[in-house]
Amino acid sequence: MTSLWKPVGGVFTASSSWLPSFGWSVDYWDLFTTVVGALAGAWLGAWAAQRIAGRNKLRDELRGELRSTNAGIMLSHTIANVAYAFKKQHIKPLKDSYDKDCMAFELYKQERAAGRGKEAFEMAPNLDRLDEIRPQIAALQDIVMGKITTTGRAIASFTALADAVENLNTALRGRNGLIDKIKEEKLPLGAQVEHFYFGIPYAKGKANLEYGCYVEALSLYTNDAIFFSMKLTDDLREHGLHVVKKYKKDFRDEAPGVSSFDWSKAEREGLLPKDEDYESWLSGFQAPPKTESLSRWERWKRFAFRTGPAN
Numbered sequence: 001m002t003s004l005w006k007p008v009g010g011v012f013t014a015s016s017s018w019l020p021s022f023g024w025s026v027d028y029w030d031l032f033t034t035v036v037g038a039l040a041g042a043w044l045g046a047w048a049a050q051r052i053a054g055r056n057k058l059r060d061e062l063r064g065e066l067r068s069t070n071a072g073i074m075l076s077h078t079i080a081n082v083a084y085a086f087k088k089q090h091i092k093p094l095k096d097s098y099d100k101d102c103m104a105f106e107l108y109k110q111e112r113a114a115g116r117g118k119e120a121f122e123m124a125p126n127l128d129r130l131d132e133i134r135p136q137i138a139a140l141q142d143i144v145m146g147k148i149t150t151t152g153r154a155i156a157s158f159t160a161l162a163d164a165v166e167n168l169n170t171a172l173r174g175r176n177g178l179i180d181k182i183k184e185e186k187l188p189l190g191a192q193v194e195h196f197y198f199g200i201p202y203a204k205g206k207a208n209l210e211y212g213c214y215v216e217a218l219s220l221y222t223n224d225a226i227f228f229s230m231k232l233t234d235d236l237r238e239h240g241l242h243v244v245k246k247y248k249k250d251f252r253d254e255a256p257g258v259s260s261f262d263w264s265k266a267e268r269e270g271l272l273p274k275d276e277d278y279e280s281w282l283s284g285f286q287a288p289p290k291t292e293s294l295s296r297w298e299r300w301k302r303f304a305f306r307t308g309p310a311n
Helices: 028-113 137-147 153-183 193-198 210-251 264-269 275-285 296-307
Strands: 005-008 011-014
Touching: 028 137, 028 153, 028 193, 028 210, 137 153, 137 210, 153 193, 153 210, 153 275, 193 210, 210 275
Parallel strands: none
Antiparallel strands: 005 011
16 A cells, blocks of 8 residues: 555545556457447448338338229229210210201201291100219319329319319200200290200390200210210329339339220220310320430440531
8 A cells, every 4th residue: 555655745645547447458449349330230220120111111102002093093984984874875865866856957947948848847855854963073083183193194184074074064954954944934935945946036136046055065075074084094094004113113023903994895886085076185195205225335426426527
């Protein structure tokens, strides 16, 4: 103890180290590598866990996208079937009978002008009321506008489809209201059924062309509903195939399928609207030209040939 402690002015001071001695020496390099290794291992573990979680989340998102896309395909195909059946059962017979009546009436007028034909024109107009259609537009909108990431023509197709259904129902309400007036004998003074049916004047300067306009509108808007629901079905299927391609590329395993439908039977019946009738609408959605894939050497040759040697 005398070698460690000495009195200075009556106070003992220490000459030993301020740090306590634990009886062992420290290898700081080993300590450094151990700490760094532990931190790196923890970081890599966290990164791997985050990556796995991210991939699982992406997998779930892509599967959810495909489920929603298939639901949208089913809804749009159902709407196409509803509009197609409505046309086949009601609108086409109505339009055909009205056109036939109009042609017969024109022939009657020509024969009367020539001094031939019957005194009165005989007709049996189709004045049956037609109920509005109620397809699942709201559910389809929730999918196309919210649950999936499709852009471009699919959104335009849905918007046009929603407008077509609303316009069709508006025309149905208008025709039904006019039929109610005819059946309840609430027509203007001097007007008969044939005046409203054919749109011929019932008094000087007075005529009502609504019925013929409603029939024409019903035919056009039903075709619109069929056409745009079919295009939306095709657009959603194309989007679904794109998601499947991404899924297979990222995960290398089997992806959920994409729903498909066959329009050939409807085409054989000749009731589907033709693309040429919507050429102006379709022209706004031309596919972008494919870019040619060239190697670096081929790109250099083209550049050299285009610029030429310096003079």
